[in-house]
Amino acid sequence: MLRIIASTLGLLCLVQAQVAPQTIRLESRVAPRGTSLKRRALNPVTVPLADFFLGTDLQWFGNMTVGTPPQTIPVVFDTGSDTLEFASTLCPECVNQVQFDPTKSSTFQDGGTTSTITFATGGGVDPVVGDNYQLTLRSAIDTVSVGGLTAPGVSLFLVTNQTSPFDIDPYSGIQGLSPSGISARAQGFFASLVNQGLPSLFSMYITPKAVGNAELTIGGIDTTKFTGTPIFASILPTSQLNTAWQLKSPALSVNGKTNSILTRSRSIIFDSGTSNVLFSTDTTEAIYALISPDIKPNPNEPGTYGIACDRISSLPAVIGISFTSQHGTPFNLTIPSSELSVGPFANDPSTCQTLINAFDGLELVGGSLLKHWFSIWDVEGQRMGFAPARL
Ligand SMILES: *[C@@H]1O[C@H](CO)[C@@H](O)[C@H](O)[C@H]1NC(C)=O
Numbered sequence: 001m002l003r004i005i006a007s008t009l010g011l012l013c014l015v016q017a018q019v020a021p022q023t024i025r026l027e028s029r030v031a032p033r034g035t036s037l038k039r040r041a042l043n044p045v046t047v048p049l050a051d052f053f054l055g056t057d058l059q060w061f062g063n064m065t066v067g068t069p070p071q072t073i074p075v076v077f078d079t080g081s082d083t084l085e086f087a088s089t090l091c092p093e094c095v096n097q098v099q100f101d102p103t104k105s106s107t108f109q110d111g112g113t114t115s116t117i118t119f120a121t122g123g124g125v126d127p128v129v130g131d132n133y134q135l136t137l138r139s140a141i142d143t144v145s146v147g148g149l150t151a152p153g154v155s156l157f158l159v160t161n162q163t164s165p166f167d168i169d170p171y172s173g174i175q176g177l178s179p180s181g182i183s184a185r186a187q188g189f190f191a192s193l194v195n196q197g198l199p200s201l202f203s204m205y206i207t208p209k210a211v212g213n214a215e216l217t218i219g220g221i222d223t224t225k226f227t228g229t230p231i232f233a234s235i236l237p238t239s240q241l242n243t244a245w246q247l248k249s250p251a252l253s254v255n256g257k258t259n260s261i262l263t264r265s266r267s268i269i270f271d272s273g274t275s276n277v278l279f280s281t282d283t284t285e286a287i288y289a290l291i292s293p294d295i296k297p298n299p300n301e302p303g304t305y306g307i308a309c310d311r312i313s314s315l316p317a318v319i320g321i322s323f324t325s326q327h328g329t330p331f332n333l334t335i336p337s338s339e340l341s342v343g344p345f346a347n348d349p350s351t352c353q354t355l356i357n358a359f360d361g362l363e364l365v366g367g368s369l370l371k372h373w374f375s376i377w378d379v380e381g382q383r384m385g386f387a388p389a390r391l
Pocket residue numbers: 048049050061062063072074
């Protein structure tokens with residue numbers, strides 16, 4: 001799920017215009033006098049993820065524990081946002097979710113401030129309309145653990161109200177994993193583990209439902225889940241204004257073909273918390289034109305497109321996204337034709353929705369790409385790595 005921060009769209013454009021070759025300076029860390037050099041490094045852990053499947057794969061979520069004694073809270077591990085928030089007993093609307101009860105945690109500290117968080121992409125395949133994906137939050141601090149790694153004093157938010165699209169979620173909250181949310185100066189769970197000696201990266205194996213066994217490895221890479229050698233690309237510079245995992249892409253292709261709209265340079269956000277692909281309207285329509293002229297917008301749900309369900313499975317629709325590795329080698333990440341259909345429209349069951357939603361100002365790939373590529377999210381190295389997922 002992509003969090004909207006102030007006017008995210010304008011800020012993304014600003015950042016795009018400033019892209020310049022980056023040299024990442026590596027500095028050895030010199031421990032100040034008096035600090036213990038015997039700090040033990042934390043070992044990586046792998047946690048299983050469940051698939052929220054509703055006709056198509058939507059979200060992958062796993063358990064964390066919060067509080068003392070620990071309460072188990074299922075959360076989406078979301079590279080498109082930067083904070084931790086989850087349903088609580090302070091939220092009468094959150095009846096379908098596991099609710100954290102702050103009165104039962106001896107380490108819970110109320111932070112005393114309330115706020116809202118609004119998302120530009122939601123938990124499903126429908127475009128977000130206005131602020132219909134919004135959570136009302138109360139700040140707090142408590143102990144958080146994932147897979148046995150424990151971080152005390154983590155800054156987090158209790159959900160005290162939610163808009164109705166969240167009601168069907170089988171998970172309680174969202175653990176943001178954007179680069180800024182896990183940077184050393186952040187107060188979050190991941191930053192705390194990095195400060196305790198965990199390597200500053202994570203990797204994801206999020207799979208189609210038929211494959212299962214999805215997982216998140218915090219602090220490392222599960223080399224049994226991909227083939228070949230990962231290829232790495234430097235992420236676009238992040239700042240306080242721009243918190244996304246983004247790579248520059250010189251070209252898109254469809255079944256090996258391209259055109260002048262698709263060869264426009266763009267920066268593409270990788271969001272593990274969004275299932276569909278989002279491109280600007282002209283790019284979306286240029287891609288669909290190369291797949292079938294019969295893929296049409298659905299006027300009942302602006303931003304969505306579809307075609308007769310009985311035709312969709314036979315359409316070749318390999319979408320290729322080109323990138324350049326940190327060593328200057330071009331490489332493509334592809335989305336196979338099997339991802340074209342995300343299932344029938346509720347209001348028109350003979351028409352199946354196609355995977356790209358038009359959204360001007362945002363170019364984003366999510367689960368439909370990440371299902372096929374083992375992904376490495378390297379905060380320390382400011383880069384992302386990919387290798388074909390072993391499915
Ligand atoms: C989360 O924990 C619950 C038990 O508290 C368990 O039933 C469920 O399978 C776990 N989910 C995942 C994804 O591990």
